[in-house]
Structure formats: structure tokens, C-alpha cells
Amino acid sequence: MKKILFLVVLLSLILTACKTEKIDQGNRKSDLEFTVIDEDDAPQEIINMIENQKQEPFRFSYANGNDLYIVVGYGEQPTGGYSIQVKDLYVTENAIVIDTDLIGPSKEDLVTMALTYPRVIVKTEYIDKPVYYN
Template identity: 40%
Template structure:
């Protein structure tokens, strides 16, 4: 009985000594390896099937990927906005050991511009979205 208790203590000590090393590997997998080059595409340069998908989803926020040949299209939509004048910035597109991360922000018009947009058009809603085209990677895409 005493031997079993000692063996159990030794097994627990060995397991605990492994934990910091195991956690380090998971951390390494999420560290940035490199930035990814991309092209921002306008509606005219999108594959027809992707245009249709975006048209169906544009009313609400969406985050999708679309693969075509050797490329992946990363699409982020911000849903219906009451006016025009919005822009989208790409804060980062980079690869880690286990995924591709994309981070974007929607930038709205200043309050004065918003009122101008409303005055110019009766129906002034807009549907801001961005499509990033990059080479295909066999990794999942994580939207930040």
C-alpha cells in the first residue's frame, strides 16, 4: 500500500513538471509567424458566386471565407448602416502556427458628414464590407 502511494506521488510530480512545457507549446502555436500579403478587392473583381453570397448576407454582419483555385477570399461585412461614408481598415492579417488571423475595424463618418449623407439621399443606407484576397493556406481563419 505504501508503494502505491509513493508511485502516485511520483506520477503527480512528473505530470506537474510537464505542464509548463505543454503550455509553452500551445503559446508558440498562437504566436505570429509572419504577416500575409493581401489585395483588397472591389465588387467588380469578385467571383460571381462570391458576389451572390455577399448580396444574400449583407443585411447583417458576416465573416466568411471563400476558396477559388489557389486563393482564399476573406470577407467581413458590417451589416446595414443608416448612412454612407463608412470605411474599413485592416489592422492585421497574419499567420500563426495553427491559424490565419484577420483584424479589421469599421470607421464611421463624422457626425456632420452623417447628417450630410442623410440629407443627400432619401434612402441612404449602406452595407460596408471588405474582401481580402490572398494565397491559399491550409489553416483555419480566425476573425478578431
């Protein structure tokens, strides 16, 4: 029963994330203040979804009371040393837009020689609009 419920929630998140709608990014209403949080501070539901999807790139949002969590993962990477930069987070008339970049290690960096799964969890105020990812 838990697996079925999880699959229904996961499918609804995927379908919501895949919705196509024209966003007027030039009609930026305001920037959103946000905090990048550690997984230890994230709701357990987010951790469970990350664990089930981490090997492939993923994007989803999760609302919890007054907070909105936006999660972006870049899938399996061959080494450590990767980071994710949140370049922008803002509101338009019809959406919340987040822009992130995966930054790989430089040739000079000493990195862990193990598979890693870079992801970022952004916490911001809840706004009842769909999230679009750049």
C-alpha cells in the first residue's frame, strides 16, 4: 500500500513538473528570498523522494505549511567535488522560476573517487504557483 501511495505522489509530481506553459520571464514581479538547506533540515518526504530518484537528474517541489521546498538533482556523477549554484529564484505573473547550474571540479581539485549525487534543496516562502526550472 505504501508503494502504491508513493508511486501516485511521485507520478503527480512528475506530471506537474512536466506541465508546459509559456512563461513571460521578462515580466518578473520580484526576487524570492531563499535558504539552501541541508538534508538534515528537510522534511522526511523530501529525503525519501531524493533517495528514490537520485541516480537520474530530477526536479520537484514540495509544499509544507508556510514553506515551499524546491529540489534539483543532477544525477550520478563520477567523482566528488561537484556543487550546485542557485543563479536565480523569482516570481512572475504565473510562476516561480528557478535557475541552477551544476559546477564540476576543476582539474586542480582533489576529489573523492566515488560516485556522488549532487542535489540542492531550496527553502522559500509558500506561493501558490507552479515552479519552472531553467
